[in-house]
Amino acid sequence: MRQDSVSIERFYASALGRAAAWALASRVTDLWQSVDQMNLLGLGYPLPLLESFADGAKAVAAAFPDTTGHVRWDGTGRGNCTLSAPEARLPFPDGVFDRALVLHALEEAENPRAVCRDLWRVMAPEGRIVVAVANRRGLWARAERTPFGHGRPWTLRQLSGLLSDCAFQVTASTHTLFMPPIPLSLVTAGVHGWERAGRWVAPGLGGVVLVEAVKRLYIEPGGGAVATVGSPAKSPARASGVPQRQAELEHLQ
Numbered sequence: 001m002r003q004d005s006v007s008i009e010r011f012y013a014s015a016l017g018r019a020a021a022w023a024l025a026s027r028v029t030d031l032w033q034s035v036d037q038m039n040l041l042g043l044g045y046p047l048p049l050l051e052s053f054a055d056g057a058k059a060v061a062a063a064f065p066d067t068t069g070h071v072r073w074d075g076t077g078r079g080n081c082t083l084s085a086p087e088a089r090l091p092f093p094d095g096v097f098d099r100a101l102v103l104h105a106l107e108e109a110e111n112p113r114a115v116c117r118d119l120w121r122v123m124a125p126e127g128r129i130v131v132a133v134a135n136r137r138g139l140w141a142r143a144e145r146t147p148f149g150h151g152r153p154w155t156l157r158q159l160s161g162l163l164s165d166c167a168f169q170v171t172a173s174t175h176t177l178f179m180p181p182i183p184l185s186l187v188t189a190g191v192h193g194w195e196r197a198g199r200w201v202a203p204g205l206g207g208v209v210l211v212e213a214v215k216r217l218y219i220e221p222g223g224g225a226v227a228t229v230g231s232p233a234k235s236p237a238r239a240s241g242v243p244q245r246q247a248e249l250e251h252l253q
Contacts, residue, residue, distance in 0.1 A: 002108045005068040008045045008147045016146070019188040020177055021048035023195055024208060027176045028052065028101065028130055031212050038098035043090075043119065044105025045147065047073055049132070053099075054080065061097075063090055065105070088114035092122045100129040106159075107134055107151030116166035123215040129168065132210045133159055135175060140207030143181035148207060156209050168213035175199075175206030 011017040028049055040057040042050040047062065050073075054060045060080040064071050065087040073082045085091050087109055100123060106112045119129065134141040134148040141153035160170045178198025179191050187194075198206055 002065055002067045003104075003147060003150050005045065005064060005071045008068075008104060009071065011145075011147055012048055014183065015185060015188045016181065016183040017048075019179065019191040020146070020207075023177045023179070023191055024103070024132055024210070025049055025052045026195070027174060027210055031130060031172060032099065032128075035099050039096055039124075041092075041097040041100040041119075041122065043100060043102045043115075045071070046101045046103045046105075047071070049101040049103055049130070053101075057099075061092070065109075088118045090118050090122050094121055095124045095127075097123050098127050100127070102129060102131040104147050106131065106162075107148075107153065109151075112152075112162060113166060116162060116168070120166050120168060120215055125215060125217060127215045128171075128212060129215075130210065130212050131159065131163070132176075132208050135205070135207055135209045138175075138177070138205055138207040140177055140181050146181055148177075148181075154209055156204075156211070159209055159211050163211065163213045167216055169216050170211055170213045172212040174210050175204055175208065176210055177207035178202075178205070181207070 012021055025048060029052055032053070034056055035053045036056040037058045040050070040053060040060045042060070042062040045064065045068070050060060050062055062071070062073055062082045064082065064084050066084040067087075068084075070084050071082060083091070087105070088111060100119060102119070105115060109115045123129065134151075134153040136153040136155050136158075138153075140146060140148040143149040156173055156175075160173065163170055175198075176195065179187055179194035
């Protein structure tokens, strides 16, 4: 049974959750500079990532599994919406989205392959997705008081294999969320340092596996090349919450 949306929302409202959201979103903005005039989909509980891109997108849809309950999002405006739907039967036509952000969607899915297949259906040709899942080798997969400590954790190889089987080609991968899942201000205030040190000392032990992939109409089996995210790119100045890193860190204290 999936976690309810209230529990996840409560986590991301805490100092530990805000620090985790910052770590995740900062890595996504390293991958995607902009989604201007694109249709953007968020799947699972995507709000910590969607808020970095919603202002520039042409339209944004946040789809939550119907078993978690509905979530209210202040970012809904003209062209944006939130909805509850069966996890593998999204109520969208084929090929409508240019970008998709997937967070807290696969770990507790009854059929992760079906979820990815339906995601492939609604993506436009050459559409790009970013999938974030709990890392089987990280500490966060054992932290049951966080959303990452529930369901099925993944390794990078497992996630890449799933996406490749569903006709996505992996284009980049990384690990993030290196701070320990401890709700202390001393830990959350130092999230930037934890991220920088973790990528240098133990890059495979971050709490989250993060993979970018592109929709292909056909790829050879195993054709998803796993490329590591390189040096961080500059975050878009307009993104709310994440690029204002210094201000965000002050809020975490």
